[in-house]
Amino acid sequence: QLQLQESGPGLVKPSETLSLTCTVSGGSISSSSYYWGWIRQPPGKGLEWIGSIYYSGSTYYNPSLKSRVTISVDTSKNQFSLKLSSVTAADTAVYYCARDIPSYSRPPYCSSTSCYMGGWFDPWGQGTLVTVSS
């Protein structure tokens, strides 16, 4: 049974970089069938996709966060990571990692270098609250 677990500091100072890691167990992050994503949820609010990564390292980011986000993968550790720079109080949220399952019923979104298959997220990690405060 695939499980995901987020880890990282629960408190980050404004203007600093938020760093989280997602450890995948019960399956290989190197599977060619899936992407791996980060989604966040501010307290009492809705869900926002941050971005996703393929095991090869190809990344896809939400344009609203793209200038501050870096997602990376370490296949040797079966982990993928999130870095969000220049954080403010608005970045306070529960951060979830999830398997990003592609839907082959829809044509992929392709850039000049790679293609991303949209789809759904399942399963999710339990989430970790990150508070941005001095």
Next chain:
Amino acid sequence: DIQMTQSPSSLSASVGDRVTITCQASQDISNYLNWYQQKPGKAPKLLIYDASNLETGVPSRFSGSGSGTDFTFTISSLQPEDIATYYCQQYDNLPPIFGQGTRLEIK
């Protein structure tokens, strides 16, 4: 970005009731629409993908329908364990966008 509007934002119903939640997209998204359940303090769980396909292991009282811009999520007979917030999510366009959620309570 595509806008996803769920209604109602909250609803109260009795055990055994039929419950319906709607999700409207700001443009045609075909059937590229998923539904999730989030219980208090927990991570979201996928219930339905591609508008009407029930995820493996999800009880058959949950169902989804629709295409284009208008979608419906239904619980045929509300159970106490269904208390949660429900979200729709489109993936026709990037970025994937979630609806604002519908909070379901027991009357």
